[in-house]
Amino acid sequence: MEQTEGIVLRSFDVRETSKLAVFYTRDFGVLKGLAKGARKKQKYFGSSLELFSYDYISFYKSRNGEVHLIGKCEQKNFYAGIRENILKSTFAAYWMEIVQELIRDKDEKLFDFLLSSLAYLEKEPVLSPLLLPFFELNLLKLAGYGPVLNYCVSCKKESDTYKFSPILGGIICPDCYHKDYRSIDILPNTITLMNLLTKTQMDKLSRISATPKLLGQVKGVIHYYLFHSIGKRPKMLRFIDETIKEKIFAEVSSSTVP
């Protein structure tokens, strides 16, 4: 029997009573496990197979398949503070989706980044608008897709103007524009803010401010790069846009009540 810590990236019902869970684990990277009878044996699994639950997992390694048999899951953190807030739970679900799309292998630094991100999301009363771009950019970096933002990624020269090339993985100078016709405009302020986001800590994010225009540009560039790296637009992003719109609408509505 093997043991490790893991975070549930995804789980779904299989057959009559079982569940299949995909974890990101500290010692094995992405791990798929079958929890036989999980929907009946509440005392063994409880809520430990819910999305983004942080667990201590005991499992039997499969000899020939990629799905292992989970013996027991002890929940270390359910993140109730995230679950009771619709916006926070949508963010966490989105994070689990993009982690699953970008990461396979074991990486303790990434595992700790996920844990500290969930802890921050749970305790922070007011979320910075830069939280999602921060997470996306640093996840890309940890996954080995960190964009080059200090000089042209192609010829290494510095320039006053650049475009952003998702294919080459960073900014490119005018001499190199022809190397990627799908590169997009990027302004110096956007490059500066993206650089800052890769160097700061999550709990210092509230000290950084950005105009709505700059925030929009940073989000646009990061998403363009993220979609290119994953090969599609993540499903949860639509829910995030809808949740934010509804939240703003609810705040506006409640503030107009005398």
Ligand SMILES: [Zn+2]
């Ligand atoms: Zn160049």
